[in-house]
Amino acid sequence: xxxxxxxxxxxxxxxxxxxxxxxxxxxxxxxxxxxxxxxxxxxxxxxxxxxxxxxxxxxxxxxxxxxxxxxxxxxxxxxxxxxxxxxxxxxxxxxxxxxxxxxxxxxxxxxxxxxxxxxxxxxxxxxxxxxxxxxxxxxxxxxxxxxxxxxxxxxxxxxxxxxxxxxxxxxxxxxxxxxxxxxxxxxxxxxxxxxxxxxxxxxxxxxxxxxxxxxxxxxxxxxxxxxxxxxxxxxxxxxxxxxxxxxxxxxxxxxxxxxxxxxxxxxxxxxxxxxxxxxxxxxxxxxxxxxxxxxxxxxxxxxxxxxxxxxxxxxxxxxxxxxxxxxxxxxxxxxxxxxxxx
Amino acid sequence: xxxxxxxxxxxxxxxxxxxxxxxxxxxxxxxxxxxxxxxxxxxxxxxxxxxxxxxxxxxxxxxxxxxxxxxxxxxxxxxxxxxxxxxxxxxxxxxxxxxxxxxxxxxxxxxxxxxxxxxxxxxxxxxxxxxxxxxxxxxxxxxxxxxxxxxxxxxxxxxxxxxxxxxxxxxxxxxxxxxxxxxxxxxxxxxxxxxxxxxxxxxxxxxxxxxxxxxxxxxxxxxxxxxxxxxxxxxxxxxxxxxxxxxxxxxxxxxxxxxxxxxxxxxxxxxxxxxxxxxxxxxxxxxxxxxxxxxxxxxxxxxxxxxxxxxxxxxxxxxxxxxxxxxxxxxxxxxxxxxxxx
DNA sequence: TAGGCCCTGGACAACGTTGTCATGGCGGGA
DNA sequence: TCCCGCCATGACAACGTTGTCCAGGGCCTA
Numbered sequence: 001x002x003x004x005x006x007x008x009x010x011x012x013x014x015x016x017x018x019x020x021x022x023x024x025x026x027x028x029x030x031x032x033x034x035x036x037x038x039x040x041x042x043x044x045x046x047x048x049x050x051x052x053x054x055x056x057x058x059x060x061x062x063x064x065x066x067x068x069x070x071x072x073x074x075x076x077x078x079x080x081x082x083x084x085x086x087x088x089x090x091x092x093x094x095x096x097x098x099x100x101x102x103x104x105x106x107x108x109x110x111x112x113x114x115x116x117x118x119x120x121x122x123x124x125x126x127x128x129x130x131x132x133x134x135x136x137x138x139x140x141x142x143x144x145x146x147x148x149x150x151x152x153x154x155x156x157x158x159x160x161x162x163x164x165x166x167x168x169x170x171x172x173x174x175x176x177x178x179x180x181x182x183x184x185x186x187x188x189x190x191x192x193x194x195x196x197x198x199x200x201x202x203x204x205x206x207x208x209x210x211x212x213x214x215x216x217x218x219x220x221x222x223x224x225x226x227x228x229x230x231x232x233x234x235x236x237x238x239x240x241x242x243x244x245x246x247x248x249x250x251x252x253x254x255x256x257x258x259x260x261x262x263x264x265x266x267x268x269x270x271x272x273x274x275x276x277x278x279x280x281x282x283x284x285x286x287x288x289x290x291x292x293x294x295x296x297x298x299x300x301x302x303x304x305x306x307x308x309x310x311x312x313x314x315x316x317x318x319x320x321x322x323x324x325x326x327x328x329x330x331x332x333x334x335x336x337x338x339x340x341x342x
Numbered sequence: 343x344x345x346x347x348x349x350x351x352x353x354x355x356x357x358x359x360x361x362x363x364x365x366x367x368x369x370x371x372x373x374x375x376x377x378x379x380x381x382x383x384x385x386x387x388x389x390x391x392x393x394x395x396x397x398x399x400x401x402x403x404x405x406x407x408x409x410x411x412x413x414x415x416x417x418x419x420x421x422x423x424x425x426x427x428x429x430x431x432x433x434x435x436x437x438x439x440x441x442x443x444x445x446x447x448x449x450x451x452x453x454x455x456x457x458x459x460x461x462x463x464x465x466x467x468x469x470x471x472x473x474x475x476x477x478x479x480x481x482x483x484x485x486x487x488x489x490x491x492x493x494x495x496x497x498x499x500x501x502x503x504x505x506x507x508x509x510x511x512x513x514x515x516x517x518x519x520x521x522x523x524x525x526x527x528x529x530x531x532x533x534x535x536x537x538x539x540x541x542x543x544x545x546x547x548x549x550x551x552x553x554x555x556x557x558x559x560x561x562x563x564x565x566x567x568x569x570x571x572x573x574x575x576x577x578x579x580x581x582x583x584x585x586x587x588x589x590x591x592x593x594x595x596x597x598x599x600x601x602x603x604x605x606x607x608x609x610x611x612x613x614x615x616x617x618x619x620x621x622x623x624x625x626x627x628x629x630x631x632x633x634x635x636x637x638x639x640x641x642x643x644x645x646x647x648x649x650x651x652x653x654x655x656x657x658x659x660x661x662x663x664x665x666x667x668x669x670x671x672x673x674x675x676x677x678x679x680x681x682x683x684x
Numbered sequence: 685t686a687g688g689c690c691c692t693g694g695a696c697a698a699c700g701t702t703g704t705c706a707t708g709g710c711g712g713g714a
Numbered sequence: 715t716c717c718c719g720c721c722a723t724g725a726c727a728a729c730g731t732t733g734t735c736c737a738g739g740g741c742c743t744a
Binding site for chain 3: 062067
Binding site: 014015058060061062063064065067068073075082083084085086088089090092093094096100105106107108109110123124125126127128129146147148150151152264267268271285286287288289290291301 | 356357399400402403404405406407409410415417424425426427428430431432434435436438442447448449450451452465466467468469470471488489490492493494606609610613627628629630631632633643
């Protein structure tokens with residue numbers, strides 16, 4: 001700090017400003033601003049002189065200052081669970097594409113499923129004054145966002161509903177999808193069907209479990225406690241859960257996997273199992289067609305696109321009441337879900 | 343402002359500033375700044391009053407103004423090809439993780455392999471005054487970045503070298519990896535080996551092709567023109583190319599796939615082929631272990647991490663000469679690459 | 685008790701841009 | 715020829731924050 005004061009000459013890292021351009025071009029500051037922003041009221045000759053000065057100095061407008069003056073940043077924030085998860089890549093890309101169409105940049109961050117980290121990220125984005133936020137909630141209490149939303153930050157929650165706050169949401173039909181997937185197994189003759197899902201704190205996890213229960217009830221099957229496993233999706237736990245369900249005197253004959261990570265591990269476990277066990281997974285997976293894995297597919301890109309379009313509609317205009325959109329899922333039969341009970 | 347005085351609650355779309363907080367807490371503006379930034383020199387009592395005002399008003403510091411004053415944005419930009427590509431997800435996440443450790447946010451954008459779009463994105467990021475840039479080049483001329491780098495924007499190029507400019511780079515050993523992969527096929531008795539890669543404009547594509555040629559030459563094999571196909575990686579073209587190589591009087595007995603997208607399509611084509619054709623792919627793929635696909639694997643997360651660490655080292659300090667880092671690849675044998683010639 | 689020091693707090697300028705408004709020159713219509 | 719009005723241009727304030735510097739009060743010391 002004192003260092004900086006004593007050495008006022010860190011030329012390296014200093015960028016030319018409009019003032020510098022103006023001086024070099026021999027015009028006023030505002031004229032440079034006009035040229036940079038393609039505003040009318042500049043003669044071609046003046047414009048040329050200014051443009052030359054810009055090129056010569058390598059001037060680039062400082063958007064921070066611009067934002068300060070104009071109030072909008074032309075950027076939106078996306079907070080998701082993990083960018084490395086193959087479900088979120090396409091979702092993020094879809095959001096980016098919509099943002100681009102609206103001239104906005106995308107800042108994104110991974111919450112790692114940690115509510116505190118989600119909060120930190122979201123607030124950091126608000127401090128940057130993003131115009132809008134798309135959040136895949138990790139926590140279940142988003143009241144901390146109330147002042148932000150009131151202040152005009154458009155916010156859309158995705159994949160899971162917001163906690164204790166009224167806001168736009170774009171969800172997939174987790175309940176219906178799981179119900180359909182489990183019913184599919186029932187149709188193929190299964191009655192002892194296992195469910196392996198994510199932690200119950202996660203909304204989609206409980207919705208899918210609810211769908212499982214509904215389908216079982218529809219079929220008149222009483223679910224046994226040891227057919228259901230909820231918890232982290234790390235391979236170790238999922239493997240243990242699957243193996244437990246597949247052993248014992250009355251093993252399950254089919255598995256329903258609650259998300260893509262669970263499905264992957266389940267496939268690995270089943271590959272080493274001599275019995276032929278049926279499997280339906282929630283979320284599609286690359287190469288699942290080649291492996292013949294039947295899935296309940298949700299279109300990640302469509303979810304992202306829908307959310308982003310919602311966001312910009314809200315940014316552009318009317319302050320209609322918060323809406324809740326639910327996108328359908330699609331059962332894709334590829335073999336693993338059509339195996340008969342062993 | 344007089345308005346604000348009459349309505350203690352902030353109006354929709356207007357955010358409270360430090361001035362508002364100061365007024366409400368009955369202190370000076372700078373005192374609020376001190377509290378917000380945890381600077382010393384504020385009595386506990388004053389701090390409490392300020393904090394109360396902050397909470398009551400829902401104040402959030404405006405980082406745009408802060409940036410304007412301080413010069414650093416604590417954000418870095420990542421320009422890659424396509425966030426939806428499973429190779430870039432983990433890379434991006436790794437970059438984010440390093441950025442987070444340095445208190446920086448990540449802005450990323452997809453160039454869609456379009457040089458002009460890459461340029462637009464990069465310059466937009468520079469206008470936002472990101473502290474640093476990580477770029478996976480789409481174009482082959484990056485002289486447009488010269489003024490930016492001179493002005494102090496730390497820049498690291500990843501996966502492919504920068505064009506006509508001297509800068510830091512983090513690459514994978516495409517040449518060596520491809521050479522090793524093709525040699526692996528040779529070792530298993532193949533002589534007629536096909537190569538399907540990306541457009542020659544892309545550096546990694548030509549490097550991998552070079553590795554292929556080197557391995558063939560090492561083995562004393564003369565490559566026939568129709569064994570090599572370079573072009574877009576869309577499934578249609580790759581499928582056609584693979585089918586062409588697999589038909590005719592002297593079909594290839596093995597394929598080397600130039601990247602993950604090509605590998606995926608190749609696997610699909612080979613699955614419908616009655617002959618058993620060997621396959622080695624560049625880049626690992628989820629579930630490749632279950633499908634028994636032999637690959638030359640590059641660690642996307644390691645690439646991202648290395649690049650980001652490089653970036654922050656440069657940001658933090660010494661202006662050493664631009665470095666070029668090359669990360670090794672690893673051959674993972676899983677079956678498809680060990681098939682004998684049919 | 686006086687002098688000096690430290691500690692808290694605030695006034696003010698500056699960061700780089702844009703919006704507002706004033707100015708001066710020039711052309712056209714009367 | 716004169717005046718009006720339009721157009722190009724620039725001076726200036728403001729956006730919200732932080733750095734600098736100064737003021738005033740309390741306390742310690744001589």
